[in-house]
Amino acid sequence: MATSDRSAADPALIRPMLAVPGPLPADDERAPDGSALWAYEVKWDGVRCVVEVASDGAVRLTTRAGNDATPRYPELASLGAQLGGRAAVLDGEVVVLDAKGRPDFGLLQRRMGVTNPRRAARLAVEYPVHLVLFDLMWLDGTSLLGRTYRERRAALAALGVSGPNWSAPGYIEGHGQEAWDATLRGGFEGVVAKRLSSRYTPGLRSPDWRKTKHLLTVDVIIGGWAEGRGGLAGLPGAVLVGLAEPEGLRYVGAVGSGMSERERHDLARYLGVIPRGGSPFANPVDVPAPHWVEPRLVAEITISGWTSGRVVRQPVWHRLRPDLTRLG
Template sequence: MLATPGPLPPAEVEDQWAFEVKQDGQRAMVYLPGDGTILLRARSGTDITAAYPELLPLADALGARSAVLDGEIVTLDDQGRSDFERLQQRMGLASAPAKAARMAGRVPAHLMLFDVVHLDGRLLTGLPYAERRELLTSLGLAGPAWSTPAAITGHGAEAWKMAREAGLEGLIAKRLISRYEPGARSKSWVKIKVHRLADVVIGGWVPGRGRLTALPGAVLVGERHDGLLHYAGSVGTGWSEAERICLAELLQAAAIGTCPFAQVPPVAGARWVLPRLVGEVRYTSRTRAGRLRHPSWHRLRPDLAPGGPA
């Protein structure tokens, strides 16, 4: 079951919703047949069990009881927040169990459990979320590499403020009466992302495809540090058709033949511009290299200077 992007539920109905922290990791269905074995499957259905050897002891956590659980595999930073960039070092190792075992010691994974869809031979998808959540909590699944994070009923605005101030990715709001809909992107689950804003300088662009070849498909943006323009990422969403056309005219007028970034970005077909246009973008987090994750265009900032000459 997948969540639909959206806003916080209105305050007058928030007591009909539960709020969970949105984890930034790899979704996994966990199959525990009760015979001392465990199977982890990714959203694609791929068997990823061998990629995460630290989760194998979960096979014995319920004894002879059988269950199918839903959760997110994450790696945590030094403040206990999920860190997808770190997790990428662990993904894709299902066919290399020896390397997965070595990486487990260096970059340990943790399974955050948030739903139970099958228990003791009984299919639970028809039960409301609140009942499934109560059953999941009653299992007491807390171990060295797995846990069952709390869900808060109501108090959405407070939960949102906490997530934002803690630097978390956002919240998942789940309607208390909702059934589990396998394979569906349901409006009964709503993902509310925390978006941060950054002022960036445009240093280049990449043409769009098809009828948009004369217009920017994405702009290449940077931030100034120590007098140099450092590449911060590619932004290709968030603008209207009118904004794209206006931006194209400004970019054409600012065209230059050399890259203005301190290091040339690894972007094929890039066209460079004088770094004089400042824009405001939304993003969710940053990589260790300072790149913006999930950036989207917000607006031009003609009121801001680009930070001096290139």
């Protein structure tokens, strides 16, 4: 029996459908009658969960890894009461919103892994989560996996789920560039494009769903490095970078992803001629056995955003900036 067949029979087996990374569809990609082929949603920066609501109102959240996340988020328990006895399986993302209404993964991390009831309840007050619902796979004993995205979204909207800690935001059809521009202005992680005719395929990464992230380019100052392991022994596994501020050079993270072997060898030579006895950073650096250097090299990196502690998220090395570097 196929996975989707088992899932249709047992909602507890449904796993999230996954998107492939790639560029957004072109706005002129339309059906022969001129209608839109794609829907566009915000890409939320949080924890993906399948949400099971029983007819008695009990709520269970399961992560992509199959872990029970229900005890972590007690403020979501009353979602079941709003469905008024209807049993459902929904797809969504758990986020913590900042003061501007944008997801802050750093704040969400304070909630992750906490299962002690008292502590979870206290954190629910300090850092309340918001459950963003964007799909409906099963309702009142009927599987919706074979329905189209448009049909499933209509069924989700008809449920009227809206509360202090959950919502089901809408989507737009056929205006990918507008969605891209709006999410960029709003400070969101990116856009997910979903084919309007797509069925829900549990646990599979489908080209019918595409995710595209916004990336920020930042110039940072190298103040140290951490030695690599294995074949990278003796070479920088990551460089320790910061930003110049009135209080001094502020450490913002370690960058190792994206470097070629040749770039690591080049960096080893450059960094070897500007060693320093102590940290050039004004704030602590939580990296074991760092090698400090004079803060003269400037690098360009891309990041997906910033944590609440003002540390770079998902940094990727791009290049050295010789036009900004001072080795003399």
